[in-house]
Amino acid sequence: MAHYAFSNLLGAPYRGGNLCLNGHNLLTSVGNRVTEVDLQLSSSTTLPCENLTEIQCTAVSPSGLHMISFDTDGRAILVNLRKRVVLHHMNFKGKVVDCKFSPCGRSFAVCVGKLVQIWATPTMLKEFAPFRLLRTYGGMYDDATCVAWSGDSRWVIVGSKDLTARIYSANHMDGYVPPTLAGHREQIVAVAFAGEHGDACYTVSKDGALFEWKLVDEEVEGDEKAVRGKDGRRGGKDSLGGGERDGGGQRWRMQGKHFFHQPAKLTCASYHAATGLLCAGFGHGVFTMHRLPEFTPVQTLSISQEKVSACTFNETGEWIALGCARLGQLIVWEWQSEAYVYKQQGHYFDVNQCAYAPDGSMIATAADDHKVKVWSTATGSCFVTFSEHTMPVTAVAFLPSGHALLSASLDGTVRAFDLMRYRNFRVLTSPDPCQFVSLAVDPSGEVVCAGSVDTFQIHIWSLKTGRLLDILAGHMGPITSLCFSPESSLLASGSWDKTVRLWDVYDGRGQTDVLPHAHDVLAVAFRPDGKQVAVATLDGQVFLWKPDDARLEGTIEGRRDMAGGKTIGDLRSASNISAGRAFKTLAYSADGALLLAGGNGKVVCMYDVDGRALLRKFALSRSKALDGTIERLDSNRVTDAGPLDLLPGGSDDEEDDEDDE
Secondary structure: OOOOOOOOOOOOOOOOOOEEEEOOEEEEEEOOEEEEEEOOOOEEEEOOOOOOOOEEEEEEOOOOOEEEEEEOOOEEEEEEOOOOEEEEEEEOOOOEEEEEEOOOOOEEEEEEOOEEEEEEOOOOOOOOOOOEEEEEEOOOOOOEEEEEEOOOOOEEEEEEOOOOEEEEEOOOOOOOOOOEEOOOOOOEEEEEEOOOOOOEEEEEEOOOEEEEEEEEEEEOOHHHOOOEOOEOOEOOOOOOOOOOEOOEEEEEEEEEEEEOOOOOOEEEEEEEOOOOEEEEEEOOOEEEEEEOOOOEEEEEEEOOOOOOOEEEEOOOOOEEEEEEOOOOEEEEEEOOOOEEEEEEEOOOOOEEEEEEOOOOOEEEEEEOOOOEEEEEOOOOOEEEEEOOOOOOEEEEEEOOOOOEEEEEEOOOEEEEEEOOOOEEEEEEEOOOOOOEEEEEEOOOOOEEEEEEOOOOEEEEEEOOOOOEEEEEEOOOOOEEEEEEOOOOOEEEEEEOOOEEEEEEOOOOOEEEEEEEOOOOEEEEEEOOOOOOEEEEEOOOEEEEEEOOOOEEEEEEEOHHHHOOOOOOOOOOOHHHOOOOOOEEEEEEOOOOOEEEEEEOOOEEEEEEOOOOEEEEEEEOOOOOOOOOOOOOOOHHHEEOOEEHHHOOOOHHHHHHHHHHO
8 A cells, every 4th residue: 555656746837937838738847847737638747757956947849759857957857758757867067048949859959058059859769878969159248048940940049148149050050150139228038030941030138129130132342242141241151041142141130129018027928930929928917919020919918916937839829828937827828719728826825734525536725825725636727716715724624525615714714615606605703813723524514623823722613503612622722733533522632732632522521531742732633443543743753542541552753754854054964953853744544554644844754553663755855946855965055154045146036026126
């Protein structure tokens, strides 16, 4: 039973990076993983492979067979999308900002710092060095920001932070001098070729300016009648104009300037050459569509209050995929019918608790953004969001029938939501204002209990009438966990007063037993047969009690099992850090033989209940970008002022501030 494998990642449809539309599949990066969304079935699955840090950009080959993803440290993995396996690893030794496959699929271009590198696409054959560097081009005075290929896979245009764009040849050409397209006042966000043979292109800058460039013939005199490059200087015989022509060479000329006239900065743009459509996203959540070269407005739509982080077209140009990283929002828009093909949004703040439906078809999540979301386990999509709470939601639970959902919040209410009509049909309140942090429902689904953090009381309601039945007092600290026994009338409550109290709710006898502990109680869980209760305390231990006679049956030492990585601010090594390692949630398996425990660590531990032994650890993430996953930190990143990661003034923060302005 311990052979569990990663299945899917819910709660975050999009968290940054670019978007890739491959047929009816959409690839979006979520942290250090990639999620594949089937737009026909409206279902999403997360690939089992992981990058070492957060994903910066992804690219899919024209055949749709390969995907390459780059993390923030420049490490890349090549994935077979059909088999969902990692084929190769590669370190580009620099931050890769953008990557594009050539239309022929034989090579791909990456922007690494101030350089543009063209690599041969790895084949399916077993090779010692599958990544083969073909060309490296420089000449930019600042980092490159975007790259695009011409339709014939012969030319590459690259935008840079130095306010210029340059056009390079994918093949070697003697005497070819790359032209420089200048004139923008801010950094270039997107570039694209308009013609099939690369004789026209567009450049879009951050201030909302669109420049149209075209390769035109130019008259030369006398001895200068030799073949010229694209900037008027001497070029090779295989220049973009087709070699030597009668009467002169060729030069890139600006054919027009267009401006979007939006109050916010332009954050992303995408051009579809077949239809001539240009989609541009802005910092205030608006995206526009224009038809080029006339620059005719087609649509203007607002999708969020935050900046649009990424946009892209599908192959036919009918769908537009848009992402907002700060809100975790992902949208696929069909512009002709003006309808949503796909629309998902994750939680804005941290998730406090989740709960499975009795039949396993749904998962409910409660978060600090005052919302409760219900996710389908089959499709991985959120199909309903309840936003009636006015403060963070701390607990959530399904009724045994699975037709209703309960949530407790710091606003002092417990709300019941109908999952058939998607409405809030009951609001349970207390006579005195209090904040609820724990929730439990009895096996019949008629009695609801909630524990408070400020009054240290347990409130009991009837779900049918909404009437307050009783208030249980006795704890001397916040009540962090509540759990009903599946086979009896006992209610177990855990508190920060270092006790677990057992209550008889139905007979009205009140408190029956007190289970004392040496440290604060964080979680309580009954075994499915009701003959054992597991208690997790602040010292990292799990105590197994027999509720009938309040007898301790065993103890599981979990502090060493929780030992994980070292956080940035820790002064001790990961092996010496034991304080604060504790389980905050417990769950039994259906047969009661296994116990799952998770807390403020990077792993979830599975224990054998009878043998009190650790069976397996499940690592939630291997991303080095998360604080606490690395056991040994790099001493080179520690200065006299503290770790570099904690010092203000990072480049990413400055870019976000500029976009907000």
